[in-house]
Amino acid sequence: MRHAILAVAILLAGTPLSAQKADTTYIHAGRLLDQPGQAPRGASTIIIRNGKVAEVRDGFVTPEADARLVDLKSQFVLPGLIDMHVHISSDDDLLRSRLEASSRDVEDVFVIAQGNARKTLEAGFTTVRDLGGDGRTTATLRDAINNGAIVGPTIIPAGTMISVTGGHGGVNGMNRTLTHAIAAERSNVCDGADGCASAVRAQISVGAEVIKFAATGGVRSNVAGGLGKQMTDAEMKAIVDTGHSFGRKVTAHAHGKEGIDAALRAGVDSIEHGSFIDDETVKLFKAEGAALVPTAVAPIAALAQARRGDAPGPQLAKAEEAAAAHAASMARAIKGGVRILFGTDSGVAPHGDNAKEFALMVGAGMSPAQAIKSATADSAAELDRPIGAIVPGRDADIIAIDGDPLADVRALEKVEFVMRRGVVHKLGGKRQPFPPE
Ligand SMILES: [Zn+2]
Structure with missing residues (x-):
């Protein structure tokens, strides 16, 4: 041979x-x-x-x-293969990226993203959905790959994750000068239904093909805000309706049950992470026809980083909480017949290791055939693309x-x-x- x-x-x-x-x-x-x-x-x-x-x-x-x-x-x-949740421009070395954060410019981030794109493609992932980064950077990378200037997977970008002030995608934990400077160039932070509708339109204007918002707190934000619901029902509804009116699917980052349930009721197409899912939430998923993107490798990676001391202080308690609950919630969703789409949150875990998610899906109750279908045909159907x-x-x-x-x-x-x-x-x-x- x-x-x-x-x-x-x-x-x-x-x-x-x-x-x-x-x-x-x-x-x-x-x-x-x-x-x-x-x-x-x-x-x-x-x-x-x-x-x-x-x-x-x-x-x-x-x-x-x-x-x-x-x-x-x-x-x-x-x-x-298709990965429905990556952050292609995130440096997966959390400690290094924290140390270099204040010296990196958008060009540096683009070079990091280019390397991540190549690793992802060479790991067999020919399409990825990018669920949050700098919108313009991701759109430029997407176009460069499609034009043949750069090697990488097909990218479906979400622009920057929409968040309330102080929320998981807000500008948190910086000094006053940096907070003001970063906030001034961000269009993803919103409060109130009108503000959040406007944030969706802003992402679309920089090339977002899917909309992502933070319904709840998240592990990797530098704020001690827990993992509970952070957005009001009206804000979520405004985001979902505005995204849909532009023909975009809308997906919600959500850990806590109340936030997951509220996002499902607001009409999201999918939930990312879903760390706290009970039987009532399983029913709601099915009633709404929404999918779950479990990203099982992420809570494991985030907890290891936080325990090593690579993450800032507020993250450890949240990482412990998410990691402890995630596996059981994922198993409950699979057993209950929730539609599962393959996603890793790579950028938290290393780019190029995306396929490690498969073993965790099988460990949580899927057959290998189901896990593969989730990363091909099912994700292709959700993206409505001629792939899979x-x-x-x-x-x-x-x-x-x-x-x-x-x-x-x-x-x-x-x-x-x-x-x-x-x-x-x-x-x-x-x-x-x-x-x-
Ligand atoms: Zn993510």
């Missing part, structure tokens, strides 16, 4: 740019999970034309003249691994092959030149 990989690598190196970009690629897949939720196929050929899946056929079909062949005969092939399955007409976002993720979901933690929109970024576990040579 090593021979085959080497042969493909040589073939790639000798293929001119025009052919690479290209026109036609055949993938020979040993096993193929083309439609997550259904059983995988055996030996198959995927035919890709101009970045889209054109055909899927049984067996290993001989490529037509001038087409490129990628040999994944010994591997398990599936759609590119390898069927004609979809974007050719395709990954491959050794081993069988339906038997051991941790096999997804080591991705050997990554293609995004028909361009190969990783092959035989190795980064491929970009633009293709």
Whole structure:
């Protein structure tokens, strides 16, 4: 098999740019999970034309003249993964980012984001929803990736998370000068229904494709405000209605039960984290048709950072509280039949380790097949994008691994092959030149 990989690598190196970009690629897949939720196929050929899946056929079909062949005969092939909750511009080294915060400018943040984007893509995540950062920075990165100037996943940005003054996305814990300076350039902090509607419009004006707001306190804000409800019902309703009126989905960061319930009643499309979920909340999720994005790796990572002393003082108590409750709430939601979407909150946990979430999902009661469907077909449906399955007409976002993720979901933690929109970024576990040579 090593021979085959080497042969493909040589073939790639000798293929001119025009052919690479290209026109036609055949993938020979040993096993193929083309439609997550259904059983995988055996030996198959995927035919890709101009970045889209054109055909899927049984067996290993001989490529037509001038087409490129990628040999994944010994591997398990599936759609590119989708992470519904990352912070691509957040430095996942919390201590370093705190020490450097006052010396970093937007250009520095952009360089950090660029590195995170590449790590994420190479981990097999071909699409991510960015749920909070500097709106302009994320939108610029998204466009640069789509234009082929930078390597990374498709990004669906939320702009900056909307928050009340003093809330989880507010400007907290700084001296007076910094507080005023940062607040002056932020458009995400609001109070009252009108103010919060205006904050939604401001995010949309800098490129937000989804709206995120903080319904409750959060672990990683530098304020001792707990994890309870922070927004009024009227503020949440104004955010949801305004987002929907612009055709945006709206998702709420929410830990405490009262905040989760209020956000669900306000009509959110999904809840992020959901640390305190009881049976009544499970019912409300289902009645409203909303999804849960558990981000199970995040409370574990945040608690480890806080206990190490990397986080500022107010965070430790909140980290303990969230981590203690999260796993049971997630298990309750899964057992109760709440729709679960895959998300990690990477930026809290390290970028590129996104697939570690799978084992926690399975530990909380999902089958590997359900967890994979959640990170592909189900998240694609929520995003309403032509991804998440390898069927004609979809974007050719395709990954491959050794081993069988339906038997051991941790096999997804080591991705050997990554293609995004028909361009190969990783092959035989190795980064491929970009633009293709
Ligand atoms: Zn987050």
